[in-house]
Amino acid sequence: MADDKPDVARLVEEGAKAIGLAIAPEYRANVILNVERSLMIARPLLEIELEDELMTAPVFRP
Numbered sequence: 582m583a584d585d586k587p588d589v590a591r592l593v594e595e596g597a598k599a600i601g602l603a604i605a606p607e608y609r610a611n612v613i614l615n616v617e618r619s620l621m622i623a624r625p626l627l628e629i630e631l632e633d634e635l636m637t638a639p640v641f642r643p
Contacts, residue, residue, distance in 0.1 A: 589617050 597604050
């Protein structure tokens with residue numbers, strides 16, 4: 582993941598538009614805040630480099 586901080590407000594706006602979701606103006610700031618927090622939580626996981634030779638785990642079927 583790049584060190585550049587994403588434009589979260591634009592991500593929220595474009596994402597909502599793409600799925601037809603209306604965000605009320607009074608909730609917009611909190612939606613942006615939650616997306617920023619989600620990105621901070623996900624960052625360490627997304628920075629892990631996986632080996633190309635990794636195989637998927639078998640699927641459990643009862």
